[in-house]
Amino acid sequence: MCTLLPITIDKLTLTAGQKTLLNNISLNITSSGILVIMGPNGAGKSLFMRCLHGLSQPDSGRILFAGDEINQTHRKSQALIFQKPVLLKRSVRQNLEFVRNLHRTDNVASIELALRNVGLSKLASQPANQLSGGERQRLALARALMMRPQMLFLDEACANLDPASVSNIEEVLRQACKDGQKIILITHDIAQAKRLADEVIFLHHGALCEHTPARVFFQSPKSQAARAYLDGQILV
Amino acid sequence: MAQAVGQYLMKQKTLFACLGLIFISFGSVAKGAENPSIVVQSTTSTKNSGLYDYLLPKFTKETGIDVHVVAVGTGAAVRNAMNCDGDVLLVHSQQREEDFVASGYAPRRYALMYNDFILIGPKSDPAQLAGGQDAVAALRKIAAKGYSFISRGDDSGTHIKERALWQMAAFDPTAHSGDWYREVGTGMGATINIAVGLGAYTLSDRATWLKFTNKSDFKILVEGDKRLFNPYGIMRVTKEKCPGANISHAQTFIDWLTSNAGQTLITDYKIDGKTLFFGNSN
Amino acid sequence: MSIFAEATATAFSLIINANADLLEIIGLSMKVSLSALLIACILGLPIGALLGTFDFAFKNTVKGILTALMGMPPVVVGLIVYLHLSRSGLFGALELLYTPTAMIIAQVILITPIIAVLSSQILEDLHEEYRDLFISLVVPPPNALLTYLIEARYSLLTVILAGFGRAISEVGAVMIVGGNIDHLTRVMTTAIALETSKGELALALALGLILLILALFVNFAAQQAKSLLSVQRYGG
Structure with missing residues (x-):
């Protein structure tokens, strides 16, 4: 079970100049499973996720993991997959070795297993920067899961990937979820959200519009914005 | 961290071995300057004439003293010598040389040669x-x-x-x-x-x-x-002005050049059968 | 044009006959410039890393000063070193003037800013790319720094070659602090200056050609080292 739950987000606000990027967001994330964050471009999804992971600092408001402010220990049990994977200019295997050598704990998956999970075993000694987009993202996922994080963030990790890679990643996420890891993912792909989501958060203009179980969200969204978004309208 | 460095270095040992070899081979080029040596502040004209290439090996062979010649203009040579960056001054401006002696930088000026x-x-x-x-x-x-x-x-x-x-x-x-x-x-x-x-x-x-x-x-x-007329003079610095200077070897050099043998060598230096400098110490 | 033909012929005959004086001059040039390069790297790379990856007060001032020092005329550096090493100067008692050590000191002062500034730019770009990932993975700063240096190794090699090029080719500083003393402090560039002043233009040009060949050789060796590095990284 994930010991970082519940996440308590209290009046989270972040502004840049005149613009309010995150507007007074408050919610509790209590249940395990897959949480999907949705919303139009510029809604503040990535920034919200960065705040959760401690990469960006809010101007005001608090985020508590099981009652504590975020600290290094929390971050060590979290992992974040960026939309554009950042890999070291080394072989596939050495990218994983780098993470394994970082923190000397026994709680590390074997590199072979991690590679097999994402279907990269045959490419282990290839230079990472020669991989395709999908392979790169799968390597990033393998690297994130190496440390057996309790909480996994994915920031549009499947955007513009080949279907095989997307399918592989979703499968890995479902398995991770079964293993008790909390998964929070941003996606623009409504079909993917339907396939994966247990709960959905919908953001618009930096504000929280909805936080509902997935089934409710897709059948009868409460907010006007979410309804329009699901209908495929452009939200301004 | 240390371990990471160690691992990396191990992997690169071939490269480091190559670099090491390169440095060792260059190190061996540096020769041990075992001989005592003096620095002569001198002029470009004497250097460019090839006179030193002709004289100095003979002097070193006889006395075991290495002579390092720094060739600059007379003005710069006098200034460098006043900074004590030379043991001997060999230039061609009689007025400057006499001022140098008068200021106590050299005990006396020796006439050496002319052209x-x-x-x-x-x-x-x-x-x-x-x-x-x-x-x-x-x-x-x-x-x-x-x-x-x-x-x-x-x-x-x-x-x-x-x-x-x-x-x-x-x-x-x-x-x-x-x-x-x-x-x-x-x-x-x-x-x-x-x-x-x-x-x-x-x-x-x-x-x-x-x-x-x-x-x-x-x-x-x-x-x-x-x-x-272009006379060259030679002088050594004084102990009082330049305590670190190599006085005795400097004097040996001057005595050698102004001796009969040294003077003959100077006058015998010819290019295309023409004498470049005429010894005039006597 | 005949002087070029004559210079080329002279250069080849000097090389083929392994002229003893020439070998000594080449050896000293390489010894002085490679020693200066090594010291400049030991000083400059950490400064570059500090400037590229850490924020501190007056950082831009320091960077501005170092950038200005990149364009410092060698003669000025030579003069400053001369005044300090002269027997009447601050460090006169060390008796370093007119020695290869003095020449190394001058060249270190010349090329350390180049190595520091160029490497700081490269490391800054890398830091930009990896910062979020390394915060996310909780990579300790020293480890991150080491990783930057390894990741940037090809670019840094080019920086180091630039530093070497400046060192081996400069004449103003080594002329003043070395004195161009035969068999003691005469290097390729001061020998070229001397032969030019004697009117031996063909010989001077021949030495210039040999210097060029030397630079090509060093660059070739660096290319070899580069491919050796990449083979070792991806070999297993």
């Missing part, structure tokens, strides 16, 4: 100086029509002599500096290169000229004026 200055220029010789013996008159001719003249401009012995000649001609060429009178601020050889390049007149010491290779169509136009 003469010459006025050189292109074969076309627009000022029609060829064959002349009056250096001062020649400078007046150059100034009258403003033919290009290259001055050392570096406070060297040659430059000091040139200024003295202009003074005798009662003419101040610096008023035309940058026009036909060009002060290049560099050594004798480099100055001749520029004169050749511009087809201009210049004053040179005979030794540098004889040894100089890039003569093009240049030749000696004026020589033999007794005002073109």
Whole structure:
């Protein structure tokens, strides 16, 4: 079970100049499973996720993991997959070795297993920067899961990937979820959200519009914005 | 962290071995300077003439003393010696040398050798100086029509002599500096290169000229004026001014050069059968 | 054009006959410039890393000063070193003037700013790319720094070659502090200056050609080292 739950987000606000990027967001994330964050471009999804992971600092408001402010220990049990994977200019295997050598704990998956999970075993000694987009993202996922994080963030990790890679990643996420890891993912792909989501958060203009179980969200969204978004309208 | 470094270094051991070999091989080039040595602050004219290449191996062989020659203009050589960055001063400006002794930097000046200055220029010789013996008159001719003249401009012995000649001609060429009178601020050889390049007149010491290779169509136009006499003096620094100096070896060097044997060697140094310097210590 | 033919012929005959004086001069040039390069790297790379990856007060001032020092004329550096090493100077008692050590000191002062500034730019770009990932993975700063240096190794090699090029080719500083003393402090560039001043233009040009060949050789060796590095990284 994930010991970082519940996440308590209290009046989270972040502004840049005149613009309010995150507007007074408050919610509790209590249940395990897959949480999907949705919303139009510029809604503040990535920034919200960065705040959760401690990469960006809010101007005001608090985020508590099981009652504590975020600290290094929390971050060590979290992992974040960026939309554009950042890999070291080394072989596939050495990218994983780098993470394994970082923190000397026994709680590390074997590199072979991690590679097999994402279907990269045959490419282990290839230079990472020669991989395709999908392979790169799968390597990033393998690297994130190496440390057996309790909480996994994915920031549009499947955007513009080949279907095989997307399918592989979703499968890995479902398995991770079964293993008790909390998964929070941003996606623009409504079909993917339907396939994966247990709960959905919908953001618009930096504000929280909805936080509902997935089934409710897709059948009868409460907010006007979410309804329009699901209908495929452009939200301004 | 340390472990990560270690691992990385292990992987790169072939490369590091190669680098190590390169450094060791270069290290072996540095030779142990076992001999005692002295530094001589001297002029570009003596250096460029090849005199040191001829004399110094003989001196080192006889005495076991290495001589390191720093060749700069006379002005710079005197200044360096006053900073105690030389044990011996060998230059050609009698006034500067006597000032050096008078200021207590050297116990005395030894006359060493002489040659003469010459006025050189292109074969076309627009000022029609060829064959002349009056250096001062020649400078007046150059100034009258403003033919290009290259001055050392570096406070060297040659430059000091040139200024003295202009003074005798009662003419101040610096008023035309940058026009036909060009002060290049560099050594004798480099100055001749520029004169050749511009087809201009210049004053040179005979030794540098004889040894100089890039003569093009240049030749000696004026020589033999007794005002073109070019004496070289040698002196060592004093213990009082320069406590760190190598006094005894410096004196050995001076004694050797001013001895009969040393003087004969100097006068015997010839290029194309012509003597460059005449010993005059006696 | 005949002087070029003559210079080429002279250069080849000097090389083929392994002229002893020439070998000594080449050896000293390489020894002085490679030693200066090594010291400049030991000083400059950490400064570059500090400037590229850490924020501190007056950082831009320091960077501005170092950038200005990149363009410092060698003669000025030579003069400053001369005044300090002269027997009447601050460090006169060390008796370093007119020695290869003095020449190394001058060249270190010349090329350390180049190595520091160019490497700081490279490391800054890398830091930009990896910062979020390394915060996310909780990579300790020293480890991150080491990783930057390894990741940037090819670019840094180019920086180091630039530093070497400046060192081996400069004449103003070594002329003043070395004195161009035969068999003691005469290097390729001061020998070229001397032969030029003697009017031995063909010989001077021949030495210039040999210097060029030397630079090509060093660059070739660096290319070899580069491919060796990449083979070792991806070999297993």
